[in-house]
Amino acid sequence: MKAMVLTAAGELSCEDRQCPDPRFGECLVKITHSGVCGTDLKIFQGGIPVDYPRIMGHEMIGKVVESVGDDSINPGDRVIIDPVVFCGSCPLCLAGKENLCKQGHLLGRDCDGGFSEYMRVPSKAVFPLTASIDDNSAPLIQVMTTCVHAQRLAPVHKGETVIVIGLGVTGLLHVQLAKASGAERVIGITRSPKRRAVAEQLGADATFDPGDDVLSKVRELCVHDGGDLVIESSGSIDSLAMGIELARTGGRLLLFGIFTQKKMALPLYQLYYKELSIYNGRAAKREDYPASIDLVKRGLVKLDPLISHILPLEDLEQAIVMLGERDEQRMKVILDHSQMG
Numbered sequence: 001m002k003a004m005v006l007t008a009a010g011e012l013s014c015e016d017r018q019c020p021d022p023r024f025g026e027c028l029v030k031i032t033h034s035g036v037c038g039t040d041l042k043i044f045q046g047g048i049p050v051d052y053p054r055i056m057g058h059e060m061i062g063k064v065v066e067s068v069g070d071d072s073i074n075p076g077d078r079v080i081i082d083p084v085v086f087c088g089s090c091p092l093c094l095a096g097k098e099n100l101c102k103q104g105h106l107l108g109r110d111c112d113g114g115f116s117e118y119m120r121v122p123s124k125a126v127f128p129l130t131a132s133i134d135d136n137s138a139p140l141i142q143v144m145t146t147c148v149h150a151q152r153l154a155p156v157h158k159g160e161t162v163i164v165i166g167l168g169v170t171g172l173l174h175v176q177l178a179k180a181s182g183a184e185r186v187i188g189i190t191r192s193p194k195r196r197a198v199a200e201q202l203g204a205d206a207t208f209d210p211g212d213d214v215l216s217k218v219r220e221l222c223v224h225d226g227g228d229l230v231i232e233s234s235g236s237i238d239s240l241a242m243g244i245e246l247a248r249t250g251g252r253l254l255l256f257g258i259f260t261q262k263k264m265a266l267p268l269y270q271l272y273y274k275e276l277s278i279y280n281g282r283a284a285k286r287e288d289y290p291a292s293i294d295l296v297k298r299g300l301v302k303l304d305p306l307i308s309h310i311l312p313l314e315d316l317e318q319a320i321v322m323l324g325e326r327d328e329q330r331m332k333v334i335l336d337h338s339q340m341g
C-alpha cells in the first residue's frame, strides 16, 4: 500500500508499505479521506517529538475491508476512526477518564496514523457514519468530538450568553454547539472579517474584532457584567487575558486552545475577584462520536462551511505548509485518498 511517511522532521515521502493484517478484535479500513491539523504541522516541524519513520494523521474515515471477531462491524461499513487508544484498566480509565490514560496514545503521533491507504484499528474504535454526512466533511467529526467533550465538562445552560474567542475550525464548532445547547446569545471574537461572517452564518448572534472596544460592546449585550461562559479557542495568552475580562462575575472559562507558552501575564486579580471557574478539555471519549454524528445528522452542526481546501493525499506536504501560513481564507484542509496509486 501507499503511505505518506515522515522519515525525519520536515522530510516526507510517499512509500510502498506492506498492507497491515488485522488481528482478533481489529478491522482493516481503507482510508478514503483525512483531515490535516495543527498537531500534524507540529509533528512535521519536529515541535512534537515522534519516533521515525512515522505515518501521521489522526482525523480519518474510510470503508471497512475486513473485520476479525466483531460482528457489529462488517466489510463495506463507512466509518470514522477514533485515534485515541487507551489501556482500559488503569485507575483513570476505570474512572471513565480514558482520554487521560497514562498508557494511552494517539494514532498518527505515537504510532502510525491515517495518511495511508489502509489502517489496522481496534473494532471498538470505529463508528459508523450516516450517509447524510459527506466524505469531505466526515473527518471533521474527530475535531468536533474534542469540542463536544470540552462542552460536556463546561456545559452551556439554556438562556446563557457564551463568548467564543478565536473563530478557527474549533471556534466555529464551539459557536454551533453552544447554540445547539440552547445558549440565548453566542458572541464570536476574531480579527478576521471572513471568519466573523462565517460565524454569523453558522448562528453567532454578534461578532467583534478584539481591537474594537470589545469589552464595552460585549457588556452591552450581556444580562450580567459579562458572558456566562467564555471559550478560549485560539491558544493565545492575550485571548485568555481578554476572556478573563469578558467573563461575568461568577462565570466560567473554558480553555480549549492549546497554550504552549510556559510563562504568561494574566489579570489574576480579576480571576479571583470574579470567582471564575476554569475548565480544560483534552481529546475526547468514545461516547462523543455517536453524539457528534447525531448533532450533524440533525443539522444542528454544519461541517461543510469549515472546509476550505480538498487536496489529493500526495499533496500532504503542501497541505501542512498551508497550515503554517497566516491566511484567513484557509480553514480545514481535507485530503482525498481516492487518487492514490
Ligand SMILES: [Zn+2]
Residues within 6 Å of the ligand: 036, 037, 038, 039, 058, 059, 143
Ligand atoms: Zn487534529
Ligand SMILES: [Zn+2]
Residues within 6 Å of the ligand: 086, 087, 088, 089, 090, 091, 092, 093, 094, 098, 101, 102, 103, 104
Ligand atoms: Zn488507562
